[in-house]
Amino acid sequence: MAPPSGPVRAPEEAGNAAGARIRAARKEAGLTQQGLAAAVQVSRQTVIAMETGDYAPSVYLAIKVAKALQSSVEVLWDPEP
Structure with missing residues (x-):
C-alpha cells in the first residue's frame, strides 16, 4: 500500500508551535520568506x-531549514520544547 500523495499536514498544536519557532528563527536570522526559500x-x-x-x-x-537558520531540527520541531 503506497503512502498518500500530496502535502502532509502537521498535527494542529505541534504545527502551530513549530511554525512560530520557524518564523521567529527566520526573522532572527534576518531572512525573508523568499530568502529562506532560496537558501x-x-x-x-x-x-x-x-x-x-x-x-x-x-x-x-x-535539516536544511535548521542549518539555514543556524538551529537544530529538535529546537524547531520538538512538540514539547
Whole structure:
C-alpha cells in the first residue's frame, strides 16, 4: 500500500508551535520568506506552509531549514520544547 500523495499536514498544536519557532528563527536570522526559500531550494509558498503548520517537511528539508537558520531540527520541531 503506497503512502498518500500530496502535502502532509502537521498535527494542529505541534504545527502551530513549530511554525512560530520557524518564523521567529527566520526573522532572527534576518531572512525573508523568499530568502529562506532560496537558501533551502523550495518555493516561498512551502516556507509559508511550514510557518502556518500546513506542511510537515521531510527529514531532509527539516535539516536544511535548521542549518539555514543556524538551529537544530529538535529546537524547531520538538512538540514539547
